[in-house]
Amino acid sequence: KRTISVPIHGMATVNNVTLSKLQSLNGIFAIYKKQGPTSADVLNMLKQKLLNEAGVANANHRKRKKQALKLGHGGTLDSTASGVLVIGIGQGTKMLTTMLTGSKKYTAVGELGKATDTLDSSGSVVQEKRYDHITREAFEEKMKEFIGEIMQVPPLYSALKKDGKRLSVLLKQGHVVEAKPARPVTVYSLSLQDFSPPLFSLDIECGGGFYVRSLVDDLGKALSSCAHVRELTRTKQGRFTLEEHVLQEERWTFRDISQSLQPCPEPTAVQKNGKRGKARDSCSQPGSECADPSPERAGGAGRDCCPAD
Template sequence: MANVNSVSLSRLNSLNGIFSIYKKQGPTSADVLNTLKNKLLKEAGVANPNCRKRKKQAVKIGHGGTLDSNASGVLVVGIGEGTKMLTTMLAGSKKYTAVGELGKATDTLDCTGSVVQENNYDHITREAFEEKLKEFTGEIMQVPPLYSALKKDGKRLSVLLKQGQEVEAKPARPVTVYNLTLQDFNPPLFTLDVECGGGFYVRSLVDDLGKALSSCAHIRELIRTKQGQFTLEEHVLREERWTFQDISQSLQPCPEPAPQQNNSKKNKPHRKPTQPGSESSAGDHNHITAEGSSADHND
């Protein structure tokens, strides 16, 4: 009788590279990754896979640039040796479409939290809003949200807060906003298109904008439309396409590894041309807190 499984575990483990999937609103990035693993393992004939157990994982998969549970859009995934390449292969900007609401601030800076402040917003015009956006474009300083994937003593700040522990805000840090435009303004709702570098939180941007406009605001909806070379329109695999065949066809392979240098000092001069320093410049673009942020969704 023919084998009903067209994919073997060995073929699955032969995949090396990165690809992108669509993360829907609701589950965490980790939940989405576990669903992906389960689908692939079941396709390979693994009975009752439990991807939450980290002992001897049958398939090596990781993601770059966490998206909040409330966020959706592009989530880049590395498989096999691709998990080691997420940082260097995600160099470039990220793009988001964010729907915000004026007049209400929440503790999480998005609609999943509790309202902690309400202010009038009748004085805010489209012209005033667009003028204020100029102050948030370019190299700016930003304080990350308390509810985020950033860690203190090895634990996520969001987890510590949910446990009732007191958490201090992280210090402001430099971030880059390449482009910031107001696409729609229908108070109290507004829609922003954001292009930013790594480590940037759109939730913090919206919260800061609300304050700068003498009101307050939070995010209602956040969609990541681009990360690195992957775009929502052209590259993401929807859940029905989380299969060996679809992934293998869309996989961006890992670069060929440089020749092993061993301990030979004679080979050192040949190493300089292959080390442009891109790893350090790309690191922030794959900031695991990214928001999305909140989740990073690097948010």
């Protein structure tokens, strides 16, 4: 998760909302992330809207105060992706991993015949191959090889790290970066919803640490062609679904968040003590939703432990 601390520079009320009321919120909720901004950008937008509603202005992020509004997000979405982004507020920032156990669901639109360096539409085309030999039947037959527990190589352009630096940052700086070794990931279901070459659409349900971009790239190669992700939407993360739980931007208010907030379990004594390392959530626990520490490409304080697309 990525946690932001906001110092107090005023407590004027707007619509009877104060910073102390915001600080009384503890739990988890979901918002809609649109395509374009990073997950960290969206978190900052949400934070600013809440502070504006409480009449708190001119927050200086470099100064730390005892009282602060804490927000965090779990399960990073790339800037080109949209959909469910789960937010923790107050004590909920410490419980994101615990509350996000379970599968994730995505809908993806892919394009055959073109491969990009980022494996999605944000990158440069690095290869073009024929795809007119691929039929719907051949596509669906090949998909069967990607269901269950499979080995997957994470994208080079990702938030995974080498020597403490994100791979995507190293690549942009001109460094030579080697791919991370293949690792086991789980695909619970995979279905082809539309096949209109060169475009196709997939519904995917998967476990933690899975990259839809890598799946589409691997599918293209397996079909003796190439492919990349054109559009990606997360429709479910843990208990939160796009249809039932997400708050659109116009509903990023104290009232709407209060009504949709999922309470989190009482923090343990270790978490209350706030000891670094031990007091963090279960990101380092094998099999957790966020087993690999993977900050997103965006800047910001804290760390984001979810290597999602």
